[in-house]
Amino acid sequence: xxxxxxxxxxxxxxxxxxxxxxxxxxxxxxxxxxxxxxxxxxxxxxxxxxxxxxxxxxxxxxxxxxxxxxxxxxxxxxxxxxxxxxxxxxxxxxxxxxxxxxxxxxxxxxxxxxxxxxxxxxxxxxxxxxxxxxxxxxxxxxxxxxxxxxxxxxxxxxxxxxxxxxxxxxxxxxxxxxxxxxxxxxxxxxxxxxxxxxxxxxxxxxxxxxxxxxxxxxxxxxxxxxxxxxxxxxxxxxxxxxxxxxxxxxxxxxxxxxxxxxxxxxxxxxxxxxxxxxxxxxxxxxxxxxxxxxxxxxxxxxxxxxxxx
Amino acid sequence: xxxxxxxxxxxxxxxxxxxxxxxxxxxxxxxxxxxxxxxxxxxxxxxxxxxxxxxxxxxxxxxxxxxxxxxxxxxxxxxxxxxxxxxxxxxxxxxxxxxxxxxxxxxxxxxxxxxxxxxxxxxxxxxxxxxxxxxxxxxxxxxxxxxxxxxxxxxxxxxxxxxxxxxxxxxxxxxxxxxxxxxxxxxxxxxxxxxxxxxxxxxxxxxxxxxxxxxxxxxxxxxxxxxxxxxxxxxxxxxxxxxxxxxxxxxxxxxxxxxxxxxxxxxxxxxxxxxxxxxxxxxxxxxxxxxxxxxxxxxxxxxxxxxxxxxxxxxxxxxxxxxxxxxxxxxxxxxxxxxxxxxxxxxxxxxxxxxxxxxxxxxxxxxxxxxxxxxxxxxxxxxxxxxxxxxxxxxxxxxxxxxxxxxxxxxxxxxxxxxxxxxxxxxxxxxxxxxxxxxxxxxxxxxxxxxxxxxxxxxxxxxxxxxxxxxxxxxxxxxxxxxxxxxxxxxxxxxxxxxxxxxxxxxxxxxxxxxxxxxxxxxxxxxxxxxxxxxxxxxxxxxxxxxxxxxxxxxxxxxxxxxxxxxxxxxxxxxxxxxxxxxxxxxxxxxxxxxxxxxxxxxxxxxxxxxxxxxxxxxxxxxxxxxxxxxxxxxxxxxxxxxxxxxxxxxxxxxxxxxxxxxxxxxxxxxxxxxxx
Numbered sequence: 001x002x003x004x005x006x007x008x009x010x011x012x013x014x015x016x017x018x019x020x021x022x023x024x025x026x027x028x029x030x031x032x033x034x035x036x037x038x039x040x041x042x043x044x045x046x047x048x049x050x051x052x053x054x055x056x057x058x059x060x061x062x063x064x065x066x067x068x069x070x071x072x073x074x075x076x077x078x079x080x081x082x083x084x085x086x087x088x089x090x091x092x093x094x095x096x097x098x099x100x101x102x103x104x105x106x107x108x109x110x111x112x113x114x115x116x117x118x119x120x121x122x123x124x125x126x127x128x129x130x131x132x133x134x135x136x137x138x139x140x141x142x143x144x145x146x147x148x149x150x151x152x153x154x155x156x157x158x159x160x161x162x163x164x165x166x167x168x169x170x171x172x173x174x175x176x177x178x179x180x181x182x183x184x185x186x187x188x189x190x191x192x193x194x195x196x197x198x199x200x201x202x203x204x205x206x207x208x209x210x211x212x213x214x215x216x217x218x219x220x221x222x223x224x225x226x227x228x229x230x231x232x233x234x235x236x237x238x239x240x241x242x243x244x245x246x247x248x249x250x251x252x253x254x255x256x257x258x259x260x261x262x263x264x265x266x267x268x269x270x271x272x273x274x275x276x277x278x279x280x281x282x283x284x285x286x287x288x289x290x291x292x293x294x295x296x297x298x299x300x301x302x303x304x305x306x307x308x309x
Numbered sequence: 310x311x312x313x314x315x316x317x318x319x320x321x322x323x324x325x326x327x328x329x330x331x332x333x334x335x336x337x338x339x340x341x342x343x344x345x346x347x348x349x350x351x352x353x354x355x356x357x358x359x360x361x362x363x364x365x366x367x368x369x370x371x372x373x374x375x376x377x378x379x380x381x382x383x384x385x386x387x388x389x390x391x392x393x394x395x396x397x398x399x400x401x402x403x404x405x406x407x408x409x410x411x412x413x414x415x416x417x418x419x420x421x422x423x424x425x426x427x428x429x430x431x432x433x434x435x436x437x438x439x440x441x442x443x444x445x446x447x448x449x450x451x452x453x454x455x456x457x458x459x460x461x462x463x464x465x466x467x468x469x470x471x472x473x474x475x476x477x478x479x480x481x482x483x484x485x486x487x488x489x490x491x492x493x494x495x496x497x498x499x500x501x502x503x504x505x506x507x508x509x510x511x512x513x514x515x516x517x518x519x520x521x522x523x524x525x526x527x528x529x530x531x532x533x534x535x536x537x538x539x540x541x542x543x544x545x546x547x548x549x550x551x552x553x554x555x556x557x558x559x560x561x562x563x564x565x566x567x568x569x570x571x572x573x574x575x576x577x578x579x580x581x582x583x584x585x586x587x588x589x590x591x592x593x594x595x596x597x598x599x600x601x602x603x604x605x606x607x608x609x610x611x612x613x614x615x616x617x618x619x620x621x622x623x624x625x626x627x628x629x630x631x632x633x634x635x636x637x638x639x640x641x642x643x644x645x646x647x648x649x650x651x652x653x654x655x656x657x658x659x660x661x662x663x664x665x666x667x668x669x670x671x672x673x674x675x676x677x678x679x680x681x682x683x684x685x686x687x688x689x690x691x692x693x694x695x696x697x698x699x700x701x702x703x704x705x706x707x708x709x710x711x712x713x714x715x716x717x718x719x720x721x722x723x724x725x726x727x728x729x730x731x732x733x734x735x736x737x738x739x740x741x742x743x744x745x746x747x748x749x750x751x752x753x754x755x756x757x758x759x760x761x762x763x764x765x766x767x768x769x770x771x772x773x774x775x776x777x778x779x780x781x782x783x784x785x786x787x788x789x790x791x792x793x794x795x796x797x798x799x800x801x802x803x804x805x806x807x808x809x810x811x812x813x814x815x816x817x818x819x820x821x822x823x824x825x826x827x828x829x830x831x832x833x834x835x836x837x838x839x840x841x842x843x844x845x846x847x848x849x850x851x852x853x854x855x856x857x858x859x860x861x862x863x864x865x866x867x868x869x870x871x872x873x874x875x876x877x878x879x880x881x882x883x884x885x886x887x888x889x890x891x892x893x894x895x896x897x898x899x900x901x902x903x904x905x906x907x908x909x910x911x912x913x914x915x916x917x918x919x920x921x922x923x924x925x926x927x928x929x930x931x932x933x934x935x936x937x938x939x940x941x942x943x944x945x946x947x948x949x950x951x952x953x954x955x956x957x958x959x960x961x962x963x964x965x966x967x968x969x970x971x972x973x974x975x976x977x978x979x980x981x982x983x984x985x986x
Contacts (some may be wrong), residue, residue, distance in 0.1 A: 013887070017834070061572065099346075100344070101342065101344070102344045105341060197344060199344055199345055226344075229345040236339060237334060237335065238337075238338055238339050238340070238341050239341070240341055240343035240346065240349055241342050242343065242346045243342045243344060244346070246343075246346050249343075249350065250344070255360045255363065256349065260345075260351070263351035264345070267348065
């Protein structure tokens with residue numbers, strides 16, 4: 001734990017975020033399998049105070065769970081089951097491709113998309129750890145996949161922040177590959193939060209999301225874009241250089257704008273339908289958006305929806 | 310294509326401007342690191358072809374706009390171009406220039422006269438058409454053909470200033486047609502600059518038909534094209550001045566000129582709609598200048614009997630009346646001259662001295678104080694040497710003239726002179742103007758005192774007096790009468806003036822040109838009649854003949870400016886003129902000529918002040934079936950060139966190119982397609 005990591009964490013965490021969203025729990029929509037007892041429902045029966053069901057006693061059941069009162073009244077053996085509460089395993093997947101370097105041409109702010117992704121991820125990780133869940137980070141960076149396993153320790157946050165700060169976004173996107181990898185490697189049911197601009201082939205993305213879902217993970221995706229990208233507000237002739245290594249394009253914005261926007265809308269609707277099919281909570285986040293309200297909106301949308309087994 | 314101002318072509322490299330700007334623009338772009346390449350590539354790939362095309366069209370439209378603008382500035386012309394393409398070149402251009410006084414009016418909106426403006430246009434047109442031969446005919450002197458090197462050379466000699474004469478356009482066209490026919494085959498065009506005044510064009514003239522026919526056969530049967538540039542507009546505020554009469558009166562030591570003058574306005578009202586108007590008129594006589602105001606009501610204002618005191622020593626002289634300058638300078642000044650006493654000369658040729666004496670006495674008896682009558686006796690029997698120079702009235706009591714003498718008398722009559730033929734003692738054969746002498750016959754005794762039964766009392770020599778009192782013709786006693794024969798088919802009108810009982814003619818008139826020949830069938834001597842003793846009728850006959858001839862021949866003092874050769878005679882020199890240095894145009898310029906003794910004032914004809922323009926249809930009708938192109942110039946801005954300038958087309962081209970540019974520049978998809986939400 002170095003001073004560098006502490007500084008990175010301080011830069012990433014805004015006290016205002018915590019002040020605003022600290023009281024809102026991070027809720028998983030579906031049951032999670034955790035290692036310790038937590039605030040999330042587990043698919044297993046456990047020892048929480050919440051009654052779940054009666055079932056017939058089968059040999060091997062713990063006799064302590066036998067409901068003696070029912071046995072006394074009906075002379076039959078029933079086992080009384082309670083819900084199991086477990087902790088959440090949060091996996092934050094951050095896209096570290098070149099396109100995440102964009103910080104806006106129209107004075108949207110000092111943040112790049114990657115930095116916003118990191119701040120969002122850090123805020124959510126902090127919340128999770130505060131409520132006893134485990135948080136880990138996977139960054140799809142250029143040439144390497146950084147994996148920080150999930151831990152519940154509060155000090156783990158610094159490790160995460162340090163890693164996020166260390167990575168310089170660049171190169172072509174490897175998000176799909178990394179998502180498949182996450183789906184395979186994450187053993188137990190987890191909440192996977194993806195931070196990316198999702199500028200990639202929707203087909204590959206669909207497969208990755210489906211894979212995650214198949215593996216029982218719950219996925220949220222933060223699509224981080226700038227308004228330049230969604231509205232294409234350019235006037236003069238511009239040479240567009242691909243940060244992911246493609247050929248540059250010299251274009252007169254007035255000539256290509258309508259086609260660009262049409263392509264943009266097509267992609268957006270394709271993502272929306274993929275998210276619906278793969279049960280992904282897709283949120284469009286703009287670079288000029290306030291982090292606190294972004295996180296708050298996310299949490300509030302989830303609160304009260306969780307708990308299906 | 311031809312350009313009137315080819316200097317504009319030096320700016321042609323500017324056409325490359327849009328391309329240069331485009332290239333600079335391409336170099337001057339910002340660079341953006343762009344993540345969302347997939348959408349950009351998607352848009353760019355599918356629109357690359359269209360974009361290239363659009364870019365190309367945009368460049369083309371911009372270049373075209375610049376090019377068309379440059380060509381517009383170069384004033385392009387279609388006519389010459391079309392001719393060049395057809396491989397045809399004009400062989401001849403005959404330019405007829407109406408230099409009449411009215412062409413000296415300024416064109417609306419320009420400080421340039423119609424004549425100068427038209428000539429400038431013609432010069433431009435010639436520069437393009439570049440015919441092999443240029444002929445210029447001055448319509449004020451239609452018989453002469455000019456072959457200038459260029460119009461500008463003519464203008465340098467003052468050709469672009471209007472004269473004071475009137476134009477004879479039909480004669481000018483006649484000369485042109487004759488010249489074209491003589492020159493033979495080749496493409497010829499007749500260009501004419503005129504304000505198409507009715508009097509100058511004289512559409513009723515029978516010669517138009519012949520001219521049109523002749524021109525139709527020209528250009529190797531293709532017909533010569535006629536291009537007319539007309540200036541029908543007349544300045545409504547134009548004022549003209551004219552002296553109606555001037556005479557010198559002396560009373561004791563003092564002398565004065567008595568002037569009658571008239572100021573005419575082209576329109577009945579002035580700009581403010583007011584009919585009344587006061588105009589200062591300057592009168593200049595012998596270096597002194599006085600000003601008098603003339604009040605106009607409606608179109609006209611007259612000043613009658615205005616007296617201007619002059620030096621009593623000044624027996625003869627000249628002067629001018631002048632108006633303030635307006636848009637037509639040529640009619641703002643009117644010259645006049647005056648002499649002490651004009652001389653009217655009568656020539657008498659009489660075989661019987663008694664008759665000669667009576668005619669002399671009658672002719673010499675002065676009818677007014679300001680006229681001197683002189684009589685010249687012609688030697689009888691030497692008819693071949695008849696000299697009628699300066700003669701106004703001729704009395705001829707001898708066998709009718711023959712040969713040279715007859716021709717001289719005929720010329721005299723046609724110019725306005727009057728000849729009175731009296732029967733010789735022995736009437737011989739021969740005739741003059743369709744009339745000849747018959748035989749002497751005695752009048753019956755009882756009929757002698759009232760032999761004349763009929764005479765024309767309404768007009769002519771035997772007309773009644775001004776108050777209607779008839780001449781006592783019926784009381785004339787006739788003793789013998791010589792019959793008057795009509796000879797041959799009448800070439801001219803024979804008008805009976807007086808007749809005897811029974812229809813025999815006593816006096817017959819034969820009109821000849823502007824003058825006339827009278828045959829009187831008796832003599833003023835006692836054997837024939839009492840015309841000599843009862844002198845009233847004979848006096849009236851002689852003096853009316855004198856007046857009539859004097860009026861027709863014109864007073865020598867006030868003349869109409871014209872191309873008459875006599876003004877070019879050496880004895881005349883210019884005493885004062887609108888333009889004193891134009892020797893060749895002496896006579897056609899308003900001014901005062903002098904032969905050392907008398908002064909003659911020359912002024913524009915009355916018709917030039919009237920300014921009645923013919924409509925375009927009348928002009929083309931005169932020249933039908935020729936191909937006539939009429940360009941009407943009303944103001945300086947409304948064209949007026951003889952050329953078909955096509956700059957408007959190019960201006961529209963500029964406009965079209967700019968609109969195309971605008972459409973191409975409009976951002977694509979202002980109405981978005983394929984919205985998929």
